[in-house]
Amino acid sequence: MKKYILVTAAKNEQDYIGETIKSVISQTLKPMLWCIVSDGSTDKTDEIIKEFAKTNSFIKYIRNDNTDDRNFASKVYAISIALNFIKENKFEYHFLGNLDADTIFESDYYEKIIHEFEKDENLGLA
Numbered sequence: 001m002k003k004y005i006l007v008t009a010a011k012n013e014q015d016y017i018g019e020t021i022k023s024v025i026s027q028t029l030k031p032m033l034w035c036i037v038s039d040g041s042t043d044k045t046d047e048i049i050k051e052f053a054k055t056n057s058f059i060k061y062i063r064n065d066n067t068d069d070r071n072f073a074s075k076v077y078a079i080s081i082a083l084n085f086i087k088e089n090k091f092e093y094h095f096l097g098n099l100d101a102d103t104i105f106e107s108d109y110y111e112k113i114i115h116e117f118e119k120d121e122n123l124g125l126a
Contacts, residue, residue, distance in 0.1 A: 002094035002114055003032045005086060008101050009078035011039040011067075014048060016102035021052045021059070023104045029111040033091055035060045035082035036101075039074060040067035045101075060085065 006024065010017055017036075024034060036059065038046045046063065053059040064081055067074050079098060086093075095117065097110075117123050 002118065003092070004029075004095035004097060004110065004114060005091060005093045006031045006034040006097045006099045007079050007082040007086075008034070008036045008099045009039050009075045009082075010036055010041065010045050010049070010101035011074070011078075012041050012043045013045050013101040014041075014043040017045055018048050018052075019104050020099070020101055021049070021056075023107075023109075024099070025052070025056055026107040027110050028108045029114060031058055031097070031110070032093060033058055033060060033086070034099075035062055035085055037062045037064050037078040037082050039064050039078040 008020075013020075021036075024031065036049050038049060038061070046061070049059070049061045053061045062081060062085060064078050067077070095114065
């Protein structure tokens with residue numbers, strides 16, 4: 001089975017991030033790494049991420065304090081921070097997923113997507 005990495009930018013997502021993390025933790029095929037960048041959060045987002053990271057070694061919490069108001073460019077910059085971490089640490093993977101901090105899905109979601117990529121090598125985006 002192919003390896004995948006997830007990246008997430010989160011700003012003040014205390015109401016949603018816990019359920020998103022639970023969705024990823026419950027996956028039948030877990031990511032080798034999940035970089036969650038707290039993009040200047042001022043609520044309990046950071047604490048929630050850190051708590052889950054304690055017991056789930058694939059979760060990497062990254063704090064970004066170099067941010068202003070939340071806009072599209074800010075999210076891109078936060079994702080860029082995660083991508084730089086992946087590159088600097090030379091992780092080898094087959095797929096990269098950009099996961100919003102307020103997403104909930106079934107426990108076999110990533111297994112199904114990876115299976116589709118394995119069936120059709122011409123797929124580029126799912």
